[in-house]
Amino acid sequence: MRFSGLRLVKEALTGHRGWEPLWRDPDPQPRYDIVIVGGGGHGLATAYYLASVFGQARIAVLEKGWIGSGNIGRNTTIIRSNYLLPGNEPFYEFSMKLWEGLEQELNFNAMVSQRGIVNLIHTDAQRDAYRRRGNAMRLAGADAELLDRDGVRARLPYLNFDDARFPIKGGLVQSRAGTARHDGVAWGYARGADRRGVDLIQNCEVTGLRIEGGAVTGVETTRGPIGAGKVGVAVAGSSSRVMAMAGMRLPIESHVLQAFVTEGLKPLIDTVITFGAGHFYISQSDKGGLVFGGDIDGYNSYAQRGNLAVVEDVAEGGMALMPMIGRARLLRSWGGIMDMSMDGSPIIDRTPVEGLYLNAGWCYGGFKATPASGYAFAHLLATGRPHETAAAYRLDRFARGQLIDEKGAGAQPNLH
Numbered sequence: 001m002r003f004s005g006l007r008l009v010k011e012a013l014t015g016h017r018g019w020e021p022l023w024r025d026p027d028p029q030p031r032y033d034i035v036i037v038g039g040g041g042h043g044l045a046t047a048y049y050l051a052s053v054f055g056q057a058r059i060a061v062l063e064k065g066w067i068g069s070g071n072i073g074r075n076t077t078i079i080r081s082n083y084l085l086p087g088n089e090p091f092y093e094f095s096m097k098l099w100e101g102l103e104q105e106l107n108f109n110a111m112v113s114q115r116g117i118v119n120l121i122h123t124d125a126q127r128d129a130y131r132r133r134g135n136a137m138r139l140a141g142a143d144a145e146l147l148d149r150d151g152v153r154a155r156l157p158y159l160n161f162d163d164a165r166f167p168i169k170g171g172l173v174q175s176r177a178g179t180a181r182h183d184g185v186a187w188g189y190a191r192g193a194d195r196r197g198v199d200l201i202q203n204c205e206v207t208g209l210r211i212e213g214g215a216v217t218g219v220e221t222t223r224g225p226i227g228a229g230k231v232g233v234a235v236a237g238s239s240s241r242v243m244a245m246a247g248m249r250l251p252i253e254s255h256v257l258q259a260f261v262t263e264g265l266k267p268l269i270d271t272v273i274t275f276g277a278g279h280f281y282i283s284q285s286d287k288g289g290l291v292f293g294g295d296i297d298g299y300n301s302y303a304q305r306g307n308l309a310v311v312e313d314v315a316e317g318g319m320a321l322m323p324m325i326g327r328a329r330l331l332r333s334w335g336g337i338m339d340m341s342m343d344g345s346p347i348i349d350r351t352p353v354e355g356l357y358l359n360a361g362w363c364y365g366g367f368k369a370t371p372a373s374g375y376a377f378a379h380l381l382a383t384g385r386p387h388e389t390a391a392a393y394r395l396d397r398f399a400r401g402q403l404i405d406e407k408g409a410g411a412q413p414n415l416h
């Protein structure tokens, strides 16, 4: 079924009885050419591009819960490509370009909204750093604009300019950045993959990796063993657990990151704003809720819920930036498990086990990467070669000391 305005009118006039499920609910086959472990955004996008771009068939995505139950349905929905380093910027700009055509390609409303992002500047050193970052973005074909204090004030008059502990001195703007409906992205990729014959198997946890003679031959699951020519692991916060099944220890720690949403308010924030003197980011959803977040909780955990200390820290960031936020009532908060790599950048690579591939280490930033990550991982699985924009995301860079450390923070997951 193709979605269109005409289809909507027809269904409205006939009692909405013609809508079909977005994907099938198949039983697992005994064997596939390619098995993707993890039905989050990255796993689904990988399956979609394997089938649609790279001509692969006999593909399954195995998801231990339901589609959209992981970080893909828990994030604060920010998409952007405002990175500095040559290992990162072309990849995230590639992702931005895929976002720009995604809804047409998938024939699905993922509510991609290029409402822009403003990274606030509070010190002279930060202005220098953001100017450098903006120039790097432009060199990689992305858009960037530097605002002075008056420019920010004209655009965001409701921020605290007059008695702030860390006065706002300007902002780096990327107008093509914005937000997208996170679970809509999962559903769109799932539907697109299913239509191309990919089996999406929910409630199917991978409990073991079958390895014979140094090569992967399949997976053990809660729904029985499944043979596979190649296995791609894209399980985000569970990466260390799943790769331990192959005897591998990853340069990744799992941490909780929380998100918050207020009651619906009248339209107020028409862009994404990040506070530069602390860790706080905010946008407003189409339903009116203020959606915001801050730092990870800062201790290793596989729990999908956070603690009160970070709730307070995030609230402080919000109050410092726009004091009127204190009058909004918080509706919900939740947590997701982040796969924090040691340098803050991801891994898309083969592993020492033949036929076993890894997509992990997305930290805070994997939602915006979903299209490019899926495309690059599919490229690697199908051709055996890294995609040109993801060539730096090698697993052995940690052993070689060639880190991709955007913040220059060192091997400290809690600082990325």
Ligand SMILES: Cc1cc2nc3c(=O)[nH]c(=O)nc-3n(C[C@H](O)[C@H](O)[C@H](O)COP(=O)(O)OP(=O)(O)OC[C@H]3O[C@@H](n4cnc5c(N)ncnc54)[C@H](O)[C@@H]3O)c2cc1C
Pocket: 037, 038, 039, 040, 041, 042, 043, 062, 063, 064, 065, 066, 068, 069, 070, 071, 072, 073, 074, 075, 076, 077, 078, 079, 204, 205, 206, 207, 234, 235, 236, 237, 238, 242, 257, 258, 259, 293, 334, 335, 336, 337, 338, 362, 363, 364, 365, 366, 367, 368, 369
């Ligand atoms: C609160 C929060 C806010 C965020 N905000 C942003 C943001 O604004 N912008 C941004 O770019 N990024 C953001 N992120 C990060 C982003 O959401 C993640 O990096 C990204 O979603 C991870 O990739 P994924 O979608 O594939 O992960 P997931 O959706 O977590 O997918 C992994 C899947 O693997 C499944 N799985 C795990 N183990 C197994 C197993 N053994 N067998 C089978 N399946 C298994 C899980 O159930 C899960 O569904 C945020 C994350 C959180 C938690």
